[in-house]
Amino acid sequence: MPNHQDYLNHKGEEDELNKPEERNDQGAEELSNDFVRRVAEEKYKFGFTTNVHTEVIDRGLNEDVVRLISAKKGEPDWLLEFRLEAFRYWQSQQQPSWGHLQLPPIDYQAISYYADPTAKKSDGPKTLDDIDPEVMKTFDKLGIPLEERLALSGTAVDAVMDSVSVKTTFKQQLAERGIIFCSISEAVREYPDLVRQYLGSVVPYRDNYFAALNSAVFSDGSFVYIPKNTRCPMELSTYFRINARNTGQFERTLIVCDEGSYVSYLEGCTAPMRDENQLHAAIVEIVVLDNAEVKYSTVQNWYPGDAEGRGGVLNLVTKRGHLRGVNSRLSWTQVETGSAITWKYPSCVLSGDNSQAEFYSVAVTNNHQQADTGTKMIHLGRNTRSTIISKGISAGKSENSYRGLVRVGKHADGARNYSSCDSLLFGNECGAHTFPYMDVQNPTATVEHEATTSKINEDQLLYCNQRGISTEDAVGLIVNGYAKDVLNKLPMEFAVEAQKLLQVSLEGTVG
Amino acid sequence: MKSEKQYIDLYQAQRQLICDGSAAVMNAVRDRAMQTFAERGFPTLKDERYRYTDIAAAFAPDYGLNLGRVNIPVNPREVFRCDVPNLSTDLAYVVGDKPLFEKDIPYVASLRQACIDRPDLVAKYYNQSAALSPSLSERGLRGEAFLNTAFAQDGLFVYVPRGERMEHPLQVVNILRSPVNMMVNRRVLIVLEEGAEATLLMCDHAMDRVDFLTTQVIEVFCADRSRLDLYELEETHTSCHRFSNLCMTLGSDCTVAHNSITLSGGLTRNTADVILRGERSEVTMNGCVVAAGQQHVAVSAFAGRILVRQEAQKTTSKETNNNLCAADTARVYTQPMLEIYADDVQCSHGSTVGVLDQQALFYMQQRGVSEAEARLLLKNAFVGQVIDQVRLEPLRDRLRHLVDKRFRGELNKCTGCALCK
Numbered sequence: 001m002p003n004h005q006d007y008l009n010h011k012g013e014e015d016e017l018n019k020p021e022e023r024n025d026q027g028a029e030e031l032s033n034d035f036v037r038r039v040a041e042e043k044y045k046f047g048f049t050t051n052v053h054t055e056v057i058d059r060g061l062n063e064d065v066v067r068l069i070s071a072k073k074g075e076p077d078w079l080l081e082f083r084l085e086a087f088r089y090w091q092s093q094q095q096p097s098w099g100h101l102q103l104p105p106i107d108y109q110a111i112s113y114y115a116d117p118t119a120k121k122s123d124g125p126k127t128l129d130d131i132d133p134e135v136m137k138t139f140d141k142l143g144i145p146l147e148e149r150l151a152l153s154g155t156a157v158d159a160v161m162d163s164v165s166v167k168t169t170f171k172q173q174l175a176e177r178g179i180i181f182c183s184i185s186e187a188v189r190e191y192p193d194l195v196r197q198y199l200g201s202v203v204p205y206r207d208n209y210f211a212a213l214n215s216a217v218f219s220d221g222s223f224v225y226i227p228k229n230t231r232c233p234m235e236l237s238t239y240f241r242i243n244a245r246n247t248g249q250f251e252r253t254l255i256v257c258d259e260g261s262y263v264s265y266l267e268g269c270t271a272p273m274r275d276e277n278q279l280h281a282a283i284v285e286i287v288v289l290d291n292a293e294v295k296y297s298t299v300q301n302w303y304p305g306d307a308e309g310r311g312g313v314l315n316l317v318t319k320r321g322h323l324r325g326v327n328s329r330l331s332w333t334q335v336e337t338g339s340a341i342t343w344k345y346p347s348c349v350l351s352g353d354n355s356q357a358e359f360y361s362v363a364v365t366n367n368h369q370q371a372d373t374g375t376k377m378i379h380l381g382r383n384t385r386s387t388i389i390s391k392g393i394s395a396g397k398s399e400n401s402y403r404g405l406v407r408v409g410k411h412a413d414g415a416r417n418y419s420s421c422d423s424l425l426f427g428n429e430c431g432a433h434t435f436p437y438m439d440v441q442n443p444t445a446t447v448e449h450e451a452t453t454s455k456i457n458e459d460q461l462l463y464c465n466q467r468g469i470s471t472e473d474a475v476g477l478i479v480n481g482y483a484k485d486v487l488n489k490l491p492m493e494f495a496v497e498a499q500k501l502l503q504v505s506l507e508g509t510v511g
Numbered sequence: 512m513k514s515e516k517q518y519i520d521l522y523q524a525q526r527q528l529i530c531d532g533s534a535a536v537m538n539a540v541r542d543r544a545m546q547t548f549a550e551r552g553f554p555t556l557k558d559e560r561y562r563y564t565d566i567a568a569a570f571a572p573d574y575g576l577n578l579g580r581v582n583i584p585v586n587p588r589e590v591f592r593c594d595v596p597n598l599s600t601d602l603a604y605v606v607g608d609k610p611l612f613e614k615d616i617p618y619v620a621s622l623r624q625a626c627i628d629r630p631d632l633v634a635k636y637y638n639q640s641a642a643l644s645p646s647l648s649e650r651g652l653r654g655e656a657f658l659n660t661a662f663a664q665d666g667l668f669v670y671v672p673r674g675e676r677m678e679h680p681l682q683v684v685n686i687l688r689s690p691v692n693m694m695v696n697r698r699v700l701i702v703l704e705e706g707a708e709a710t711l712l713m714c715d716h717a718m719d720r721v722d723f724l725t726t727q728v729i730e731v732f733c734a735d736r737s738r739l740d741l742y743e744l745e746e747t748h749t750s751c752h753r754f755s756n757l758c759m760t761l762g763s764d765c766t767v768a769h770n771s772i773t774l775s776g777g778l779t780r781n782t783a784d785v786i787l788r789g790e791r792s793e794v795t796m797n798g799c800v801v802a803a804g805q806q807h808v809a810v811s812a813f814a815g816r817i818l819v820r821q822e823a824q825k826t827t828s829k830e831t832n833n834n835l836c837a838a839d840t841a842r843v844y845t846q847p848m849l850e851i852y853a854d855d856v857q858c859s860h861g862s863t864v865g866v867l868d869q870q871a872l873f874y875m876q877q878r879g880v881s882e883a884e885a886r887l888l889l890k891n892a893f894v895g896q897v898i899d900q901v902r903l904e905p906l907r908d909r910l911r912h913l914v915d916k917r918f919r920g921e922l923n924k925c926t927g928c929a930l931c932k
Contacts, residue, residue: 425851425854425856427854428821428853429821430852430854431850431851432849432851433848433850433851434847434848434860435846436845436847436848436862437844437845437846438844438845438846438862440836440842440843440844440864441842443837443838443839444836444866445836445864445865446863446865446866447862447863447864447865448861448862448863448864448865449845449847449861449862449863450859450861450862451847451859451860451861452858452859453851453856453859454856454858455855455856
């Protein structure tokens, strides 16, 4: 589990934060602006870099690079062919521009597409002793213990740094039940048939520009397979870390939950503070078969850039779940606090009759962050149900958009959707937008959407102030209350983290 | 650009004829509009706001245009008596784009005549809506509005000077009359000076069962403290295509209500742009479309956007779009959007798509109401949300009556006029 408190004492930026503040005597508003600045600077606690020998391939992208990545991973021919097809398709496409985002131009030739911090040993780490102690330390700092005895019981972790999975814990215990939890590279070697059956079946490489890019150059990520009628005994978790400079991370995660099974999967991510943008273009595919259930939770805390909007991660992600079986269930929960730009729509295709999908999201943007995030619910099966709860919080000069599609196909009799999107605004330089799309082609469907946008309720603030609660604490209380519907859906340890993260992200935005 | 080409060619060939049939003020902006249209063309299905309206296809057929201003013989009094009972209005007829006045109506004139009589006044407002400015309107959008500006020759001019008030509501009956397939480019300019008040009711009717293509641009300028009630009622038939752009610009402390009710029509696309420039203005936009029965495929698409600029603090806005699927072929697309850049606001939107409440149907049947009647009651109640907002009581009653008839399938059968025979 990411444990922020542990690392609070380590960080080197603290000295800078303790230097005397320039005082401005123009009243409380200015004071709070100071505070905002301080908090913004203080906010990102994971901005350190790890000094570890990393093998980075040359910058640039062409077919040879795709072949090189594939060769480095010792992949079979069919996968290389898949990558090459994706690459050729990507070349024929233009970067999309429909998002409510100011996406800086990305020079795809200036990025290195493969960085391996474990490359010291020829075949990658086999045991803990093989892992570079610096890498171990990094994950310790991040609160992700890779030694199983130290780990919080009940969570298995796959730790990915740059392009390579460093370590997957509790593999043995899980294997006893037939559960496969490993890096996707390993899965390609060990379980090629399973990977081949499902890879690209939910998000084909032709899906969109970034999906094509990812399909061509994806490096590591997790593979999860839950066999029939198995309840995964522990939470599975992947922790993504970008470390090397001028690299992109292209994670690929594939989760298959077979009939009658259940799994809860968590994802966390951080990156060092750098002046230039880092590219993160991931694909997550989830397949849910008959009567199975998957819960997918994300706490996204990539480096958001500094207060002037320099640097930060460009988080351009395609996540989709396919509810293939009858009575299948999938729930996405996301807490988005990081990234300079977030462009992501965890989606559900509800093909199985009576399948149910849920999407819970809290997206916080501050300073110059931009987020265009939401979900797609595609109802194809009969009596399918979906729920969307989205909470956006914008502060500083940020732009926060919800974009969601609810589509009910011709044959989706009795489909039901409820969407609710609320936005909270702090300060008059930020924007909060809602772009819902409802396409209903079946007259028996019931689709509801509601949304509100407002600033924090002054009555509530006054009420708290009257009772001796400072404005800062009151804002924290109110925001957490506002986001509670979503936070409640997170696994417990994650929820505590997310709550803290929200508070840190927003403290001082109201004065 | 196939659809566009015939209009570009026609304009080049007949520019002189168009100008001769119009007035200098309108001619002055024609070329620019045509140029914009030629550059941008019609919006395509790839333009987000037009995803469900194939404009190019609607404009592709060969329609006749009455550019030579040939008088179409029609005596509206004789053919049309669908007046609203108990509603005392001043009645004006617009045949195609040409107004016919039987007597002088205060504050109202033919747009072409107004251009000749008061060119300075008209030029101050004509085609000045920000929504029609090529630089401000989004890429690819409003192709049909530019086309209208290029081809419009006449229309209606409503001008209420400072502090004055229209005594009776003005009822404008737009009549489409032609023996052959016909395109009409109608233009309406409404100017309310400070503190002025006006009520307008515009009804669209088609007399002949030929194909009609109507483009309409209504520009509204409301100065401070003015008050406008604008009702639009469309009651045409399935081979009528209507593209209407309403562009409103409001000052401070205005009260504006717009009700647009489409009871029957073929393809209707109503676009409204309202810019609230001043402070404390209040706008209510109500729209209601009954798209069922006769219309081939009942498709309803709603694209709303509330944009609150950074300076527009203390804005309150509410956007609601409800859809009732009463037919098996019903398709509903809705995009109720919010774009907010100010923090001290209360904005909300809601949208629903659904079928008639089965429990309510059952409840009524238990109490002896037949299923068919129960359905009618529920449908009327659903539409009532909009019709109840109509401030003119006689009109409200009339609309209820018309809607009820529409749901009963007794379309256009009012007593006593040739149009409804």
